[in-house]
Each structure stands twice: as C-alpha cells, then as structure tokens.
Amino acid sequence: MSDFDNRDEEEKKETGLEENKGKEPSDKKEEKTDKPEKEYEDVCFICRRPESKAGKMYHLPNNICVCDDCMHRTMDAVSQYDYQGMLNNPEMMNMLNNMNKDGKYPNISFVNLADLQGNDGIPNKQKIKKKKAKEKETEPVFNIHDIPAPHKIKASLDEYVIGQEQAKKIISVAVYNHYKRVVTNTMDDIEIEKSNILMIGPTGSGKTYLVKTLARLLDVPLAIADATSLTEAGYIGDDIESVVSKLLAAADNDVEKAERGIIFIDEIDKIAKKKNTTSRDVSGESVQQGMLKLLEGSEVEVPVGASSKNAMVPLATVNTRNILFICGGAFPDLEGIIKQRLTKQTSMGFNGELKDKYDKDPDILSKVTVEDLRNFGMIPEFLGRLPIICTLQGLTKEMLVRILKEPRNAILKQYQKLLALDEVDLQFEEEALAAIADKATKKDTGARALRAIIEDFMLDIMYEIPKDDNIGRVTITKNYIEGTGGPAIQIRGAGYAIPDKQAEAAE
Known part of the structure; x- marks a missing residue:
C-alpha cells in the first residue's frame, strides 16, 4: 500500500473518531437516519453541481464533497508532476533541508480548506431537495377529487375580493382545468394544452391580490416577478429564467413541488415593443421572444438560491410544462386603441357612430381583442401562448x-x-x-x-x-x-x- 493510501486511511479514522467523540453508541443509528442535511442533495465543492447531476460524491474532511469528475481531474493534474525529478533537483533538496522547526516550508503557505468552510460552505438555500423514494414518486401529487370545483374557488375568492365577478369566474375555470391537466397528465392519449392567463386591468383593481388569494387557497408555491427588471440574456438585469428561480425558492428548492406552482409576472405591459427606436430592444420584444418556450413548456436550468448564473451557484433543471403562468398589467393607453378600432366607421349617415360614444364607457377594457394588444406592442407569438384574456373593471x-x-x-x-x-x-x-x-x-x-x-x-x-x-x-x-x-x-x-x-x- 502506498503512502498516499495510508494517509487516506488515517484521515478516515481520525475524522470518524472526531465525529463520534462524546456520543453514546446508541445514538449512532439516529445519526445515520436523522441527519437534517440529508434532506438536501450534496453539492460538489469545485464545480457546484448537485448530486442528481454529478453522480457519486467523495466525502472529504470538513464536510467537503467532490464529484467523481472533479476528483479524477484533480488526480490527473497531480499525476503530471515529476516528483522524482523534483527530489533530484539540488534547489528543492536545499529547500527541504532548510525547513524550520515548525515543519513548514519557507515562503510557502498552504490553503487550509477548513478555514474556507463553515459547515460545508454551501447554505441550504443553494441546495436542491432530494427527490422522494421511488415508491412514492408514482403517487399523484393531487387527487382529482380533492381539487376544488370552479364554484368553490370563486366562493373562496369572494371572501377576499370585491366585485370582478367575470374575472373571478374566468380564473376559477382556468385554474380548475389546469390542475385537472396536471393530475391526469394525459387523457385518452389526448394531450391537454396549458391555459395561461393574461390579466388586464387598471392599477389597484386587484390583479396581484387575486393571484395571492388563489395560491393560498390551493396551497401551491407562488412566485411574483416584475417584468420591468427582465432583459435579454447577456445584458444588465435579471435573466428570463430568474422567474423560475424565484418559484424554486418559494418551493424550498423542491423541484417537484415547483413544477406544479404558479408564476405571476406583473407589469407585463412594460415589455411591449418600443416604437420608433433604432437601438436593440433588449427589455421589450427580446424578452417576449425569450419567454415563448418558458410559457409553452420546456426544461430550463435555473440557479439555486441566486438570480443569475455563475460558476459558484448550483443549477437545477425545472420543467415548466405544468407551471401555470399568469401575466398581468395595467396597459395604459390601451383604451385609446380600443376606441380607435370601435369608431373606425364614419360618424355620418344612418350607421354612423359618434366619436365620443365610448369615452365614458367604464367597461371599455372588456372589448379588447388580440388585434388591440398587437397594436399596443405585444408580439403575436407571445399572445398565442396566453389563450385566456381576463379583464378587470375599474373600481366604482x-x-x-x-x-x-x-x-x-x-x-x-x-x-x-x-x-x-x-x-x-x-x-x-x-x-x-x-x-x-x-x-x-x-x-x-x-x-x-x-x-x-x-x-x-x-x-x-x-x-x-x-x-x-x-x-x-x-x-x-x-x-x-x-x-x-x-x-x-x-x-x-x-x-x-x-x-x-x-x-x-x-x-
């Protein structure tokens, strides 16, 4: 056995003794089964990949985990050094002979990994929760009989939200159908498409409050994001995937729980196409195009416990196929676009309409069409992935x-x-x-x-x-x-x- 193997055996014995010091033998079984950190996956200290992606982990002293790939690369790099040539070098031998009394090399300082670590150096908010056992994975997340019917969802919303009867009815039916789709996955080999929602209403009409109440009623994770901070990848601001990262954080880094949650993107009207601009529209049309796959359903890699991707943050793969997206915005000046479309006819003759016919109409937003939203600046591909348009009335x-x-x-x-x-x-x-x-x-x-x-x-x-x-x-x-x-x-x-x-x- 080589010296290197002997050192490994000694380190394992030493760390095992240190961990079990001061504990009774009867507590050993409890340590193996009831460790709180086992609720989360191990993360490689070098590449920051979680256990589900990197595979087997090597557990080193000071609670450091290294994946198989990083360990092999490290050993390959170490094996490239010519140790025999270093020993035959007179300068190296002179340095070894001049070691001080403390046994340290002069002018050389080694990094102590224990100084870099608290517990394992990675907080739980940057770890992914382990998946459930295989026998539990087959159990449905929801029972179709436990999903509240649309009239029950609306009755619960009525306790918190005043008015907006049509909006509450539309949202109740859309959410009920969505979670039936999540439960059944497929129905007679007919795949049910997602029913994402676009909410349009003046400020203070209850858009955000409706979604918060809905998430509390269904007991599902909810993430509320602001579209004004989203930009195209590579520019200053939040990436489009950051909205999924917020949902993962709301689900306590449980990927399975996050994949059946709700994402509410507020101020969606702020990413409309900028008109009469010659510069690149990195916070307008580019964001709409980047959200297309997200709304439709795709697997995206999102940072865990952070809003941007970097080498020191682990990534998790989240499938957005069963995530319900609700987009809301006030859409200022949309009333003018609707009035312009409704008053296209001439104001003269038998079928003429007055230009000011809709000026005092409080329900003008309920007459909105996809054509009006396109004229506002939303691209047709984006609107096609939000099939349900829900309008809220101004408060009287x-x-x-x-x-x-x-x-x-x-x-x-x-x-x-x-x-x-x-x-x-x-x-x-x-x-x-x-x-x-x-x-x-x-x-x-x-x-x-x-x-x-x-x-x-x-x-x-x-x-x-x-x-x-x-x-x-x-x-x-x-x-x-x-x-x-x-x-x-x-x-x-x-x-x-x-x-x-x-x-x-x-x-």
Missing part, C-alpha cells in the same frame, strides 16, 4: 365602500382589531365610508388609495388614545373625514357622546 365608489368593510381582512377590520388591543371600540358611520370612497376616487389609484387616506386621519387617533384609559369608543364621522369636525368619543361605560371634547380629540 360603491365597490370601494364594500372593499372597506366586507372582505375577511378588510382595512376597517384591521384597525378595529388594533384598537381592540387597547380595549377601545372603533366604529365608522356610513357617511364617513362614502366620504373616504369619494377621496379615493379622485386619486385614481384604485384600492391602494384607501389605505393612504385611512392612515392619514387615523394617525392622531392612534396617537392620542393610549394617553387616556377612560376612552371606550371612537366613532369616525363624515365631518372628521372632510376636516370640518372631529370623531365622536364615548367614555368607558358611559354610553353617551361628549361633543365638547370632539375637537380636542381630533387635535
């Missing part, structure tokens, strides 16, 4: 009032719970809610304006109430919202308002 004053008080986690209920922790009852008059909705309508930012308005007038109340333990109830009035009066204050247990102190409480 009545819908804003309902949003304030009806959803399960309504804004008013949140503030009532906050003041209930101080043992104070918070109430709102109906006229006050209408005044809040009027202010929100003028801001023209949808439901997002409601929170800003309530935060403004609740600031003084939240600041003053903890000062006085006698306050039992606060009623928000219309005059307080409009700035002409104050809230109605009731003393704890008295049951009547004190109008003289209304102005003092508002200050």
Whole structure:
C-alpha cells in the first residue's frame, strides 16, 4: 500500500473518531437516519453541481464533497508532476533541508480548506431537495377529487375580493382545468394544452391580490416577478429564467413541488415593443421572444438560491410544462386603441357612430381583442401562448365602500382589531365610508388609495388614545373625514357622546 493510501486511511479514522467523540453508541443509528442535511442533495465543492447531476460524491474532511469528475481531474493534474525529478533537483533538496522547526516550508503557505468552510460552505438555500423514494414518486401529487370545483374557488375568492365577478369566474375555470391537466397528465392519449392567463386591468383593481388569494387557497408555491427588471440574456438585469428561480425558492428548492406552482409576472405591459427606436430592444420584444418556450413548456436550468448564473451557484433543471403562468398589467393607453378600432366607421349617415360614444364607457377594457394588444406592442407569438384574456373593471365608489368593510381582512377590520388591543371600540358611520370612497376616487389609484387616506386621519387617533384609559369608543364621522369636525368619543361605560371634547380629540 502506498503512502498516499495510508494517509487516506488515517484521515478516515481520525475524522470518524472526531465525529463520534462524546456520543453514546446508541445514538449512532439516529445519526445515520436523522441527519437534517440529508434532506438536501450534496453539492460538489469545485464545480457546484448537485448530486442528481454529478453522480457519486467523495466525502472529504470538513464536510467537503467532490464529484467523481472533479476528483479524477484533480488526480490527473497531480499525476503530471515529476516528483522524482523534483527530489533530484539540488534547489528543492536545499529547500527541504532548510525547513524550520515548525515543519513548514519557507515562503510557502498552504490553503487550509477548513478555514474556507463553515459547515460545508454551501447554505441550504443553494441546495436542491432530494427527490422522494421511488415508491412514492408514482403517487399523484393531487387527487382529482380533492381539487376544488370552479364554484368553490370563486366562493373562496369572494371572501377576499370585491366585485370582478367575470374575472373571478374566468380564473376559477382556468385554474380548475389546469390542475385537472396536471393530475391526469394525459387523457385518452389526448394531450391537454396549458391555459395561461393574461390579466388586464387598471392599477389597484386587484390583479396581484387575486393571484395571492388563489395560491393560498390551493396551497401551491407562488412566485411574483416584475417584468420591468427582465432583459435579454447577456445584458444588465435579471435573466428570463430568474422567474423560475424565484418559484424554486418559494418551493424550498423542491423541484417537484415547483413544477406544479404558479408564476405571476406583473407589469407585463412594460415589455411591449418600443416604437420608433433604432437601438436593440433588449427589455421589450427580446424578452417576449425569450419567454415563448418558458410559457409553452420546456426544461430550463435555473440557479439555486441566486438570480443569475455563475460558476459558484448550483443549477437545477425545472420543467415548466405544468407551471401555470399568469401575466398581468395595467396597459395604459390601451383604451385609446380600443376606441380607435370601435369608431373606425364614419360618424355620418344612418350607421354612423359618434366619436365620443365610448369615452365614458367604464367597461371599455372588456372589448379588447388580440388585434388591440398587437397594436399596443405585444408580439403575436407571445399572445398565442396566453389563450385566456381576463379583464378587470375599474373600481366604482360603491365597490370601494364594500372593499372597506366586507372582505375577511378588510382595512376597517384591521384597525378595529388594533384598537381592540387597547380595549377601545372603533366604529365608522356610513357617511364617513362614502366620504373616504369619494377621496379615493379622485386619486385614481384604485384600492391602494384607501389605505393612504385611512392612515392619514387615523394617525392622531392612534396617537392620542393610549394617553387616556377612560376612552371606550371612537366613532369616525363624515365631518372628521372632510376636516370640518372631529370623531365622536364615548367614555368607558358611559354610553353617551361628549361633543365638547370632539375637537380636542381630533387635535
């Protein structure tokens, strides 16, 4: 046996002794079966490939793993050195003879791999979870009878989202059909195509909130990406595959779980073709072309635990065939394109239409066609992979009032719970809610304006109430919202308002 083999045997014995030092013999079986790191695949320290791609791993001291390819390359590189010639070299022999008392070579420092490592040098967020056992792989992820029916999905959405009845119905049916497709895979050898969704609606109409509620209902991983940061590969910004990388992170690096998740790409209208430009459109049409295979279904290599590919990050292969893509955007100026198409006819004669016929139509977006989206700047190949077009209405004053008080986690209920922790009852008059909705309508930012308005007038109340333990109830009035009066204050247990102190409480 060579010296090299002897050293390996000694290192194995030493590391085995160090690992088992201070442990009882009865704990050895538990160590082999209940190690938390075994939940994730080993990653090669040199090439950063996971165990599922690199194959067998060599386990070195300090929890370092090296794949078979890297180990052989290292040994081949080492074997090229002429050790006999080095020993016959007088300068080398002189250096060996001049070794200091500590046994170190002069002017030579060796890298200690233990100094580079924490545990194994690779955090769990950059590791891939191991696949389940083979007998479990054949089990279906979903049972077709466990998938909620479209009317149940819509009923659950109704608890959180006000209005948008047609949009909720379209999304419920599309999601139900999609997960039936995931469960059955094929049906009588007829492959069911994906039903990706394109959501169009003004800002604050509930596009993102619908998707978040949907993912929570189905208990599937959800990744929300922003299309404004996506660029063509090779340019500054996020690669197109980064949206899949976010989904993998949301699924705790479980590839199988990520392959049945939902990806919501917001601000999709920002990647429309740039008009009248002579430079390369790296964040517009190029991104649309790069997303074609992603939407249709293909195997992509994505970095684990990072947003960009590099030599120090392991890669995982994710199949996007069963991932539901939902794209959403406000599409500003799309109403003008729709009106232009609808008023192409002359405004004279018996069949003439007035040019301003659709100027005040609140449902103008519901008349959108693929032709309108093409004129906006979306390429036809991209639109063909989003077969379901879902439009959301702008929020009216009545819908804003309902949003304030009806959803399960309504804004008013949140503030009532906050003041209930101080043992104070918070109430709102109906006229006050209408005044809040009027202010929100003028801001023209949808439901997002409601929170800003309530935060403004609740600031003084939240600041003053903890000062006085006698306050039992606060009623928000219309005059307080409009700035002409104050809230109605009731003393704890008295049951009547004190109008003289209304102005003092508002200050």
